[in-house]
Amino acid sequence: MKIATWNVNSVRTRLEQIINWLTENYVDVLCLQETKVIDHDFPRIAFESLGYYPYISGQKSYNGVALISRQPLTDVNIGFGSILPDLASSWDEQKRVISGIFEGVRIVNLYVPNGSSIGSEKYEYKLSWLKILREYLQTLLLLNPDISLCGDFNIALEDIDINSQVKIANHIMASEQERQALKDVISLGFADAFRKFNSAGENYSWWDYRTAAFKRNLGWRIDHHYLTPSLYERAQSCIIDIEPRKLVQPSDHTPVIVEF
Amino acid sequence: MKIATWNVNSVRTRLEQIINWLTENYVDVLCLQETKVIDHDFPRIAFESLGYYPYISGQKSYNGVALISRQPLTDVNIGFGSILPDLASSWDEQKRVISGIFEGVRIVNLYVPNGSSIGSEKYEYKLSWLKILREYLQTLLLLNPDISLCGDFNIALEDIDINSQVKIANHIMASEQERQALKDVISLGFADAFRKFNSAGENYSWWDYRTAAFKRNLGWRIDHHYLTPSLYERAQSCIIDIEPRKLVQPSDHTPVIVEF
DNA sequence: GCCAGACTAG
DNA sequence: CTAGTCTGGC
Numbered sequence: 158m159k160i161a162t163w164n165v166n167s168v169r170t171r172l173e174q175i176i177n178w179l180t181e182n183y184v185d186v187l188c189l190q191e192t193k194v195i196d197h198d199f200p201r202i203a204f205e206s207l208g209y210y211p212y213i214s215g216q217k218s219y220n221g222v223a224l225i226s227r228q229p230l231t232d233v234n235i236g237f238g239s240i241l242p243d244l245a246s247s248w249d250e251q252k253r254v255i256s257g258i259f260e261g262v263r264i265v266n267l268y269v270p271n272g273s274s275i276g277s278e279k280y281e282y283k284l285s286w287l288k289i290l291r292e293y294l295q296t297l298l299l300l301n302p303d304i305s306l307c308g309d310f311n312i313a314l315e316d317i318d319i320n321s322q323v324k325i326a327n328h329i330m331a332s333e334q335e336r337q338a339l340k341d342v343i344s345l346g347f348a349d350a351f352r353k354f355n356s357a358g359e360n361y362s363w364w365d366y367r368t369a370a371f372k373r374n375l376g377w378r379i380d381h382h383y384l385t386p387s388l389y390e391r392a393q394s395c396i397i398d399i400e401p402r403k404l405v406q407p408s409d410h411t412p413v414i415v416e417f
Numbered sequence: 418m419k420i421a422t423w424n425v426n427s428v429r430t431r432l433e434q435i436i437n438w439l440t441e442n443y444v445d446v447l448c449l450q451e452t453k454v455i456d457h458d459f460p461r462i463a464f465e466s467l468g469y470y471p472y473i474s475g476q477k478s479y480n481g482v483a484l485i486s487r488q489p490l491t492d493v494n495i496g497f498g499s500i501l502p503d504l505a506s507s508w509d510e511q512k513r514v515i516s517g518i519f520e521g522v523r524i525v526n527l528y529v530p531n532g533s534s535i536g537s538e539k540y541e542y543k544l545s546w547l548k549i550l551r552e553y554l555q556t557l558l559l560l561n562p563d564i565s566l567c568g569d570f571n572i573a574l575e576d577i578d579i580n581s582q583v584k585i586a587n588h589i590m591a592s593e594q595e596r597q598a599l600k601d602v603i604s605l606g607f608a609d610a611f612r613k614f615n616s617a618g619e620n621y622s623w624w625d626y627r628t629a630a631f632k633r634n635l636g637w638r639i640d641h642h643y644l645t646p647s648l649y650e651r652a653q654s655c656i657i658d659i660e661p662r663k664l665v666q667p668s669d670h671t672p673v674i675v676e677f
Numbered sequence: 678g679c680c681a682g683a684c685t686a687g
Numbered sequence: 688c689t690a691g692t693c694t695g696g697c
Contacts, residue, residue: 166687167690191687193691218691219686271687311687366687366688409687409689427681453681478682479696531697571697589697625697626679669680669697684693 158417159184160264162307162380163401164363164410168192168223171408172200178401179207184414185227186259188266190309192221199223214252222255222266222308230257230264237293248289256297262388263301265294267308272329280329283311287338294345298385305417306347306383309363309410312339314349317358318378330379347383350395350415362397363410371402382415392417418677419444420524422567422640423661424623424670428452428483431668432460438661439467444674445487446519448526450569451668452481459483474512482515482526482568490517490524497553508549516557522648523561525554527568532589540589543571547598554605558645565677566607566643569623569670572599574609577618578638590639607643610655610675622657623670631662642675652677 161184165171168189179187192199192215204211204225214235215221224230234240234256236249253268267290272283297304312335313319325331343349351360361376370376382395395415402411421444425431428449439447452459452475464471464485474495475481484490494500494516496509513528527550532543557564572595573579585591603609611620621636630636642655655675662671 170690191690273687366690368688370688406689430681451681478694533697627697628678666680679697681696682694684691686690687688 158186158260158262159414160186160188160305160307160382160416161412161414162188162190162266162309162382163412164190164268164309164380164408166191166193166408166410168221169194169198169200170406172203174401174404174407176203176207178412179204179209179225182398182412182414186230186264187225188264188307189223189225190221190266190268192223193218194221212255212257214255216252220252220268222252222268224255224257224264224266226257226259228259230259232263233257237289240293240296241289244289248286253286254290254293258301261301261303263297263304265297265304265306265308267306267310269308269310269312271311272335274329275327275332284334284338287335287342291342291345294342298345302385303388304347304385305388305415307381307413307415309380310339311379312336313377313379314339318361320359320361320375320377322375323377330377343383346385348386348389350382350384350389350392350417351378351397351413353389353392354395360397362413364402366409380410380413382413384415384417388417418446418520418522419674420446420448420565420567420642420676421672421674422448422450422526422569422642423672424450424528424569424640424668426451426453426668426670428481429454429458429460430666432463434661434664434667436463436467438672439464439469439485442658442672442674446490446524447485448524448567449483449485450481450526450528450670451479452483453478454481472515472517474515476512480512480528482512482528484515484517484524484526486517486519488519490519492523493517497549500553500556501549504549508546513546514553518561521561521563523557523564525557525564525566525568527566527570529568529570529572531571532595534589535587535592544594544598547595547602551602551605554602558605562645563648564607564645565648565675567641567673567675569640570599571639572596573637573639574599578621580619580621580635580637582635583637590637603643606645608646608649610642610644610649610652610677611638611657611673613649613652614655620657622673624662626669640670640673642673644675644677648677
């Protein structure tokens, strides 16, 4: 099974690139983040014409996630609330979570809040959001031990995941609190698929649009696949495809593909 | 002497097209309207690199005029107030007037208010503005009999200057009051350079972005060169260059060039 | 209806 | 730097 995660920074602006990529790169499920469009305006037909089944959760302007699947998914749920019914509904105002089962494996697709700057209101929201995420996954694990968790985490877990130009100390996406919050999540039983195959630095999935960061390879590895034990065992590869980042008018992120 | 007038609808958005046009079309002075940029952010160097001297009067978002000259201009003045010192300074809040002397000829570059719709507050402003303009030119004529007056007048003087699809009766840019106000201005001693050489209809300088107006040649001739008698006598040509309107992401106006 | 700039977010 | 929306002009 092949699963890709890609923050596309607007599914409508990037549609042609996404469709081209899908025709050249067979995957079972493509997990999109930052679709930036309400469900009514999501370009479903473009994906359906290719034989994919889209499952979407979007909003105006910001956030938005989608699962584009080769086969119909079962048990699709949107947001935290469907799994954590006692949760305040405000946690699902931002469309950041979608999930479904493909051939017995629960695919979870996330767009973790960016957090803006350390100590800000958005930073506190990010930390709280990650706590809810832990509860959400804990509950899902009770129902299914095989979870493939992916998305834009907006966190680089280790210093090696960040280009050396960055003053890491107290940088958003690299703070101790953020890393600990993410470690608390993966400690439920997940492992980073990319690091099964590659222990080297200078492997990034996101490059800031500013200051020609891509050309200078000043990136961050913040888009991840986390797998539960048996999936991790089965995993055959996890690669970052930097080609889409080279196109004109690219997303600032590039796809990461896991196969197990 | 060759003078061009061009409402560029943002000098920054159109910069490449303007520079290309200038390299392919030698003019002594290029008169720009709707530069839509404060003086600090005006792209002077692009013009200076081509050997031109820019004289500018701009504001944030709206209006803005500029003279781009092959030679340094003398006696440059901006707004009505420099010539009509008793005038309320509020008349120069909108940046619509710039003028300077090139080889003894005073070049006046205008962006006449559009007027929105007949009877509106903006319509009254347009009519009042044209009255001030008359005073302004009357004063300038005392100092120099040779004036080349051009710009976006937002008025079609005759029915022949308007495509036949338009219901002219009481249309903004074609009302009797607007036409009379402009006639009161040119009666100071100006004549329409374009009509010295061309009495035909279907010659337009502006086509609405909407409804594929350019493709169907549903335009208006609202960008003019008006010349005082001796310049009018000397005038050798006045042509509308529709080529820039054919480009991708064009201005809705196209240059009009007079030579005398 | 089509376009431009300001603003906000990343 | 690059999205989206909003506003305003024509």
